[in-house]
Amino acid sequence: MNKIFILLLSVGCFGLSVTLYAQNNSSFFDKYMQKQTDLYGFNGNVLVSQNGNVIYKKSFGYADYNTKSKLDSNSIFDCGSIAKEFTAMGILLLRDKGLINYTDTLRKFFPELPYTNITIQQLLTHTSGIPDGFDLVSKFFEHNKIASNDDLIRLLAREKPPVFFKPGENMMYSGTAFNLLSSIIEKISGQSYNAYMDEHIFKPLGMTHTQVANGPRSAKKIPGYAYGFIYSDSLKNYVRADSMHSGWTSYLAGIHGEGMIISTTGDLLKWDRALKNHSLLTLATQQAMLSTQAEKKTFPFVHFGYGIRVGKNNFGNYIFHNGSYPGYEGMLIRYTDNDITTVVLSNNESHSDFIADALVAIVVNKNFVMPYVHKEISVKPDIEKYVGKYMLPLLRPPYMVSFPVELVNKNGLLYIHSGAGKDTELKPESSTKFYYADGSDQQIEFETDKDGKLIKTWHIGWGLKKEIKKIN
Known part of the structure; x- marks a missing residue:
């Protein structure tokens, strides 16, 4: 009995020490983030929580480099591929209601497509081998218009590009799979993807700053919107990403499912807590979403749940998705053993993924080196x-x-x-x-x-x- 008590006490004290270290070192977070800002130009919002309690939250830089308007805690960023988590949730909600099965095939919903034996399970786990629909849209769609999911499906049916591999026999990260999943949500629910996400996910979780945002965006239409910026080597300055005439910010901007969701650090913490507490799904379905459902058998070896990466490193077990969109980089990661969540959203393409993990390193006081100014020595070492x-x-x-x-x-x-x-x-x-x-x-x-x-x-x-x- 005493041995059990001592073991439980030691485990509890370890968790307490991690929490106290982070809470007593908010200045350490500040110092690190200020170094990232001053030395490497980070621009964006960060949030760190443990056990659902925010222990650090701050904004750095501009919502708009041109007007010099500042970011704040309610600033809204493009999430990039973090959106795949929400699309997966939409499918799983339908499954919990008995409206869809993992074994249902793509052609059950879109019989015009030439791909047999591709299942919902495979679309959710990047194991379908489905070809890249964005390539087709870029090649065959008029670039002065905005394509939709229906246009993408029409081009897949017309051009019939072959699958990359036999469904279920390999893994290849696929945005098109999640475009198709979002179209399946529309077909089953009878709602638009935007309306479905809002009614069944965003509103129930109180994610008041989150929405599906297809097409051109502006701070006038979306209060608090932080414009994405890209550094121009030729101009030696940051320029609006949507002025660079990328397909993603023009003719591809109407296609949803793999991206096109905008949010805040605070709303993404609400989302993270919903995953932790299975607020929307049954316990069994939520556990399935966050467990390994597929793994790549060849290098690089990665593991996926449903719409989310899972794995383990020297900080412990993790679940995460990062995201990119012209002008934006985002990371939402939780280390499940100590329930540490970090959210980093950048609107100048800073390395949010590494920064998010460095913030975790500060929390656990492990594997962290404070950034500093580097100076080259004059003597050449033996290399x-x-x-x-x-x-x-x-x-x-x-x-x-x-x-x-x-x-x-x-x-x-x-x-x-x-x-x-x-x-x-x-x-x-x-x-x-x-x-x-x-x-x-x-x-x-x-x-x-x-x-x-x-x-x-x-x-x-x-x-x-x-x-x-x-x-x-």
Whole structure:
């Protein structure tokens, strides 16, 4: 009995210590985020909670760079692919009502499509092999109009592009699958996707700043809307993303299901709590959504529930989705063991994913390095022992995956060669620590023994320190 009591006390004290550390170090959050703002140009809103209690929430920068209007806690951002969680929820609500089954096929709802044996289950888990409908819209649709889901389905039926693989036998991330799911929601419910989301998800959860937002947007139509901005290398300034004539902000903007939902950090915390407390679904269905339903059998190895990534790292078990849209980057992640949730929404394409994880590192007081100004040393260190292939954290989706890169010696200078894009120089700030010359908050640190032999290698990205493995 005493042993059990001591064990429970120690577990409880660990959770308490994590909470107290975070609550007593709000200035630490501030210092980190101010560094990200001052040194690396972060612009956006952040929120950190534990057990549903907000322990840090702040806005940094502009809702509109042109007018210099400031962000605030109610500023509204595009969520990008975080929207897939909501589309999945819409389907699961219909299943709980007995209106749909996981085994129902796509052709049950759209018999004009040429794809047999693709199921709802496969669409929800990126295992359908469905071809990319956006490519068809870009190629065949008039760019001076705004396409709809019906247009996408019509083009799939007419052009009949083949599946990427036999349904259920592989995994490939698919926005088109979620476009089709949102159209299935419309067909079964008899409501528009926008109205269904509002009535069955947003309003019941009190998500008053969240909506499906197809087509052109403005702060006049949507009070609190934070415009997305992209840095122009030629102009040396931030410009409105919707002025760059991207397909996503013009002719593709009417297609919903994979994106096109706008929200706030506070509303996304309400959403996170609904997932935690199965506020909308039965317990069994909610658990299924947040459990591994499919895993990629080949590299890169990722796991999906229904419309959400699941997995485990050195902070514990996690569920998350990140999102991108021209001018925006977003991340919503919860580490389920300690119930730590971070929401980071940026309207200048800052690395919200890494920043969100760094905020978790502050909460648990683990694997965190405060950003600082890096200065190159004049003496060139011996770099030959660092040359080789490593598994480095990937900076593009899928997040939380390591990818092989090579550190190479170019005329006595150390470079990262990724095989995708130009090589990046690593500038030495000591004999064992190098920083990226591209201006991003990334460093490589080598740990050596007293004889100078390499023991460990670390990647530090946006304050988050992770060991990377040398693979040759």
